[in-house]
Amino acid sequence: MSVIEVKNLTKKFGDFTAVDNVSFSVEKGKIFAFLGPNGAGKTTTIKMLTTLLAPTAGEVSVNGFHLENQRDEVRKSFGIVFQDPSLDDDLTAYENMEFHAVLYGVPKSGRQGRIEELLKLVDLSDRSGDLVKTFSGGMKRRLEIARALIHTPKILFLDEPTVGLDPQTRNHIWSYVLDLSKKEGVTVFLTTHYMEEAEKMADRVVIIDHGKIIDTGTPAELKEKNQSASLEDAFLKLTGKDIRSEEANSMDTLRSHARAWGRRR
Amino acid sequence: MSAVYILWLRQLKKYIRSKPRIIGSLGQPLLFLLVFGFGFGSIFAKSGNGNYIQFLVPGIVAMAVVFTAIFGGIELIWDRQFGFLKETMVAPVSRFSIMVGRTLGGATVSVIQGVAVLIISFLVGFRVHHILLVFMGLLFMFITAVFFVGLGTAIASRMRDMQAFPIIMNFLVMPLFFLSGSIFPLDAAPKALQVLGRIDPLSYGIDGLRYAFIGTSSLNPWLDLLVLSLFSAAVLLIGRRLFEKMEA
Secondary structure: OEEEEEEEEEEEEOOEEEEEEEEEEEEOOOEEEEEOOOOOOHHHHHHHHOOOOOOOEEEEEEOOEEOOOOHHHHHHHEEEEOOOOOOOOOOEHHHHHHHHHHHOOOOHHHHHHHHHHHHHHOOOHHHOOOEHHHOOHHHHHHHHHHHHOOOOOOEEEEEOOOOOOOHHHHHHHHHHHHHHHHHHOOEEEEEOOOHHHHHHHOOEEEEEEOOEEEEEEOHHHHHHHOOOOOHHHHHHHHHOOOOOOOOOOOHHHHHHHHHHOOOOO | OHHHHHHHHHHHHHHHHOHHHHHHHHHHHHHHHHHHHHHHHHHHHHOOOOOHHHHHHHHHHHHHHHHHHHHHHHOHHHHHHOOHHHHHHOOOOOHHHHHHHHHHHHHHHHHHHHHHHHHHHHHOOOOOOOOOHHHHHHHHHHHHHHHHHHHHHHHHOOOOOHHHHHHHHHHHHHHHHHOOOOOOOHHHOOHHHHHHHHHOHHHHHHHHHHHHHHOOOOOOHHHHHHHHHHHHHHHHHHHHHHHHHOOO
């Protein structure tokens, strides 16, 4: 049974086609990895699946709900950890969790228990009352993962959840994800640039490049098909060795402006 | 409804936790109050207009409200750039309720700043006309704040970063402030200034505030309230359209 169903999904920005007639499905309870070089269309696809961006064409159903006309049901069906941080640094860990719980209509009676339970699962119980700005990158990620699960979603989207973290923390994050996905029975949809992570974690892999799906299968199948020793080799064979340009990012200039305007971040 | 409440609460918590911002945004109104108040006081009195501090304080209180409010709206850019906006945008709540929550939060914070300036102005000799009318003043401060948070939100939803912030302050907010009759009586100003003042939404807020605080105004305060409310409603509707089209 598939929990995400994508048919002929396309997104154009002017003349540029970011996602080009993509179709795939994600099986319930499985860990699904969506891989591709920079600019391949991964984040654009996730943005469409999570209602942040309207598709140019195509059909998407999430947890049996249609993207087009059942947006709120779709939104209740998933939790997401974005590529970039999305916590409020000026609130405590608990307040960030509570904010999410209220927005998602988690009933007040069960709210506190649920938040405490999840904070415990990611080992942040003792930091519950601390401002998020005092947290390390790994702690913030853990908090975001816990937050994404408060409303007991059916699907958890993880868009490069381990980028910029050291190997120890990355290992930890994945063991939390495995643990939580088992405990909560949640389907995981992830993207990552670390192929060994995808190889270890994923039940099924889709490789996308230039907006098109170029291969799909289990990690073992992909290795066999492409006669590679590792998923990384297979990935490089499929997508080539050229370096892709990274999207321009004005974050750094903005951070300095934010400082200039007297906000401490 | 609970989404509106939690967004309102967030603005308030963030405000209370940023002490430098509270003090920093009191600095400018206090500077205006002291320098203008005592600098022009004797000239104002000699020209037969009475006590300048009494005249000036409603304008300075409005200044604290307006500057805090416009910033509260433009802050949306930070929420977007630092990612928190996405968290609210994927939640199963309408964008309009997100905007309403933010706006009410920003407006509440602005009124608190205005009240802080009002309290400080008692120290330099300001006296209100009637204590009960102060509550009417709070209403004017709140609706003025809603207008400027809404304006800030509308602008922010079309802006990519903070580069344009000084332009907005110097070419929009400062002119609106100076043309509103905040620091000089519009009635005695040249015709052109009076006309500009009449199309400045803030002039209705300040006129109403002046009635509430010192008991005199150039228009009927109920007319002030009506016009100001219409301006605020209009800016909220425009802001709503822009905010709904905005990409996280």
